[in-house]
Amino acid sequence: MNTPATDFKHDATRVAGDLRHRQLIQTAMGKYEVKRDEKKASFQDWAGARQQAADIKWEAVNHLDQHLDQFVKHLEARGTQVHWASNSEQARGIITGIIKAAKARVIVKSKAMTGEEIHLNEALEHAGFEVVESDLGEFIVQLRKEAPYHIVFPAMHLTRGEISDLFHKELGSEPTNSPEELTMIARRVLRRKYIEADIGITGANFAVAETGMVSITENEGNARLTAALPKTMITLLGIEKVVPRMEDLALFLPMLATVGAGQLISGYNTLYGGPRQPGEADGPEAFHVVLLDNRRSELLADPEQRDSLQCIRCGACLNVCPIYRNVGGHTYNTTYCGPVGAVITPHLKDLAEWQHLSFASSLCGACTEACPVQIDLHHHLLQNRRNASVKQPVWWQKIAFKLFAPFANRPLLWKLVTKGGRIGQVFHGLIKGTRLDPAYAWTKTRDLPPMARESFKEWWRNRA
Secondary structure, eight states: OOOHHHHHHHHHHHHHTOHHHHHHHHHHHHHHHHHHHHHHTTSSOHHHHHHHHHHHHHHHHHTHHHHHHHHHHHHHHTTOEEEEESSHHHHHHHHHHHHHHTTOOEEEEOOOHHHHHTTHHHHHHHTTOEEEEOSHHHHHHHHTTOOOSSSSOTTTTOOHHHHHHHHHHHHOOOOOOOHHHHHHHHHHHHHHHHHHOSEEEEOOSEEETTTTEEEEEESSSHHHHHHHSSSEEEEEEEGGGEESOGGGHHHHHHHHHHHHHSOSSOSEEEEEOSSOOTTOSSOOSEEEEEEEOTTHHHHHTOTTTGGGGGOOOOOHHHHHOHHHHHHOSGGGOSSSOHHHHHHHHHHHSOHHHHTHHHHSOOOOSHHHHHOTTOOOHHHHHHHHHHHHHHHSOOHHHHHHHHHHHHHHTOHHHHHHHHHHHHHHHHHHHHHTTSTTOTTHHHHTTSOOOOOOSSOHHHHHHHHO
16 A cells, blocks of 8 residues: 555656656746845845744744734624634534535635645535635646645646646637736636635735734735635634734735745735725625644644744745755645645654655755744754654664664774775675665665775874
């Protein structure tokens, strides 16, 4: 039976060998890096901004109970109905119940990673509802019956030609290679759905405790239409999305745009505080906010890795990760991919079953350097490895380290091993890449680093 680990290894081998796919992603990432660095230079003090953002989120996470209570009180005071969901099943049940009570049939949904996390679309479709993703990238991967490839760019892995072929097949449009025409094709379909929809579902980028408002950032305006046109609006967000004050958005909105998409500011930044009030021209008649825990409180109770709840889902760590850039987003087979996904998925799901993600890392530290809220990602990957080895040790690894320890702790034995290794290296050159090679699992796809002709101690002794 396949496990997440065996599926990951199989898919990683296949995708890493797809040179066309790798070139596509590397080209996209290269263009992103240029724009990101341009916009980072617009900050007077980028390092200071990162530190301030980390401090704000750290304070928010460490006083999460107080901020959530304040957030909910302000929301409810304006007529919003707030629901608490302990897990995915409960969240799906709450949302399905709201939709059934509204006697709705058609649902439009803007980008929401929490929706992917709880497999909301599948549950609603199984219950007989039509669900349409309104974000262009999410709409494309929905037509392909795929999960999003990237936290920020769901359809990054596709070319214009592939999208044109998809629209021709699924929507009956004429083939085109123009991005503008492809966008208009999707727009014509989605505008009809906005008018037909009874329910609009959104995610959230931030939740402001001070004012009880939900902040949504986008570049297409689809979330605004999702919120404004249907009679009922549902926002699903993780409890860690809270920031203490409205003024905090003055830092987080441009920071999210900079590291997420290489922009000074996103095209649309909207705050929602409740259903339509007297005198307002549009907005939902009913507004529901579903606060999702789904094991986040367990991560909150871990003092070592609590800071991973600071994540603002910008995708910066994915963009710099050499593993992600070679194996792609779908290989992870989980909602949150890349370094941050490798850190939090074992907490949100199961450490034993998903520990392989923490081992799929070069530990280069690029993710930690890129993170705008200074999450210590590469050290958390090491902590996950340690926790996995303690909780579920691998027998052959225990034997290997027991055999290794006497040599590593005795200089004379180590000296003999290194000398023997240099001799063995000559023999290894004759069998490298064959099944006789004891390092075949490594050498079938990469070179074995050569041993130095002399060690530092030998060099020092000869020098003296």
